[in-house]
Amino acid sequence: MKIFVIGGGGREHALVWKLKGSDTDHKIFCAPGNPGIAEIAECVSLQAKQIDELADFAETNKIDLTVVGPEDPLTNGIVDFFEKRSLPIFGPNRQSARLEGSKAYAKKVMERFRVPTAAYRELDDFEEALAYVNEQGAPIVIKADGLAAGKGVTVAETIKEAETALRAAMVQKVFGESGTKVVIEECLRGEEMTVLAFVDGKTVLPMVPSQDHKPVFDGDRGPNTGGMGAYSPVPHLEKWLPEINERVLCPVAEGLAAEGTPYSGILYAGLMITENGPKVIEFNVRFGDPETQVILPRLENDLAEIFLAVAEKRLHEIKLLWKAGASVCVIAAAPGYPGPPTKGLPITLPQTLTAKTQIFHAGTTNQNEQLVTNGGRVFGVCAQGADISEAREQAYSMIEKVHFKGKHFRSDIAAKALS
Ligand SMILES: Nc1ncnc2c1ncn2[C@@H]1O[C@H](COP(=O)(O)OP(=O)(O)O)[C@@H](O)[C@H]1O
Numbered sequence: 001m002k003i004f005v006i007g008g009g010g011r012e013h014a015l016v017w018k019l020k021g022s023d024t025d026h027k028i029f030c031a032p033g034n035p036g037i038a039e040i041a042e043c044v045s046l047q048a049k050q051i052d053e054l055a056d057f058a059e060t061n062k063i064d065l066t067v068v069g070p071e072d073p074l075t076n077g078i079v080d081f082f083e084k085r086s087l088p089i090f091g092p093n094r095q096s097a098r099l100e101g102s103k104a105y106a107k108k109v110m111e112r113f114r115v116p117t118a119a120y121r122e123l124d125d126f127e128e129a130l131a132y133v134n135e136q137g138a139p140i141v142i143k144a145d146g147l148a149a150g151k152g153v154t155v156a157e158t159i160k161e162a163e164t165a166l167r168a169a170m171v172q173k174v175f176g177e178s179g180t181k182v183v184i185e186e187c188l189r190g191e192e193m194t195v196l197a198f199v200d201g202k203t204v205l206p207m208v209p210s211q212d213h214k215p216v217f218d219g220d221r222g223p224n225t226g227g228m229g230a231y232s233p234v235p236h237l238e239k240w241l242p243e244i245n246e247r248v249l250c251p252v253a254e255g256l257a258a259e260g261t262p263y264s265g266i267l268y269a270g271l272m273i274t275e276n277g278p279k280v281i282e283f284n285v286r287f288g289d290p291e292t293q294v295i296l297p298r299l300e301n302d303l304a305e306i307f308l309a310v311a312e313k314r315l316h317e318i319k320l321l322w323k324a325g326a327s328v329c330v331i332a333a334a335p336g337y338p339g340p341p342t343k344g345l346p347i348t349l350p351q352t353l354t355a356k357t358q359i360f361h362a363g364t365t366n367q368n369e370q371l372v373t374n375g376g377r378v379f380g381v382c383a384q385g386a387d388i389s390e391a392r393e394q395a396y397s398m399i400e401k402v403h404f405k406g407k408h409f410r411s412d413i414a415a416k417a418l419s
């Protein structure tokens with residue numbers, strides 16, 4: 001098959017790596033890709049927002065299936081656009097992508113299908129929002145309704161903090177149109193977990209769970225990032241999977257299908273496991289980053305076959321097979337991250353990798369034939385092992401061999417599973 005992956009981060013490197021496999025003869029293209037992806041696939045210098053040009057490329061090169069990594073093109077309707085031109089594509093259409101593109105829309109969907117989630121109010125008037133916050137008290141969670149590149153949520157410990165967040169979103173409009181409306185939520189306590197599922201409108205195939213680490217410093221301290229590492233499985237929370245399947249993934253897929261707007265693609269449930277069980281924090285409509293980097297090395301199936309089965313609405317024919325053992329990913333970040341990262345720092349990488357380690361590129365580029373930093377999250381350093389502690393040791397020993405000035409990483413990825 002000829003497969004075209006859109007995006008250029010660590011998630012897309014993991015997707016391309018898995019699609020390429022060791023014994024398939026798939027031909028993979030990636031736009032724009034990155035230097036790591038360029039080693040195993042053909043990179044195309046188009047950005048994810050150039051939907052017209054991407055479709056032209058898919059048509060000219062007779063691509064069998066296009067796979068979209070990031071959320072922006074999905075909420076912008078890339079799937080509808082490709083389908084109108086009869087180009088096969090994997091992912092939700094614009095309507096379905098609202099599950100991620102509007103937090104208020106997602107809340108309404110959850111309400112309709114009785115999915116457990118935090119109590120909330122949707123507001124678009126600053127004074128009313130402020131009054132609601134004062135009435136509810138702190139802690140309280142303020143969310144910009146639209147996409148905000150992972151920066152639109154404030155877990156406010158005080159009313160003052162909540163007011164600052166509301167003012168930033170609704171008055172100063174720091175997220176543009178995305179923040180003119182807000183969702184104000186009850187603050188949930190517990191541990192977070194991610195469950196992704198393949199959905200073809202009817203069939204729901206959940207993947208193995210994983211856990212991300214958002215704050216930049218050990219012990220979940222410091223500002224939030226795109227994710228500093230992940231691991232899978234999550235043994236201490238695994239007992240909740242049947243409930244997550246029955247009360248979250250299936251009701252959403254079945255409910256949307258019954259309403260005449262079937263969901264197709266990846267359904268990502270971000271959950272808080274509270275003392276009253278799992279509650280949904282948010283839905284995303286694509287693979288997570290860095291969850292993908294730990295999940296895909298555990299998958300036995302040919303990923304292209306699964307994508308094709310979803311696109312052709314015959315996911316019921318697929319049985320997902322998972323490798324035993326565990327997978328851990330530690331992000332190597334550039335100095336400054338999650339603030340503006342230092343770009344252009346020369347990088348050296350270990351010469352050899354074992355079959356059970358991967359270094360997925362995210363923020364890298366080539367400058368005069370030298371690999372240099374080019375973003376906040378530079379690499380996802382991943383390893384698999386018989387259990388979490390073995391995978392973790394491998395990942396940490398590998399990250400020591402990745403060199404660039406000011407490299408920082410969390411030293412406690414997967415520690416929650418071991419304590
Ligand atoms: N209701 C909530 N209670 C407690 N923490 C929350 C709540 N909603 C979100 N969070 C925290 O904020 C983070 C980001 O929120 P999320 O809804 O996932 O937005 P996004 O990923 O779009 O930034 C979550 O991973 C979680 O740590």
Ligand SMILES: [Mg+2]
Nearest residue numbers: 150270281282
């Ligand atoms: Mg999130």
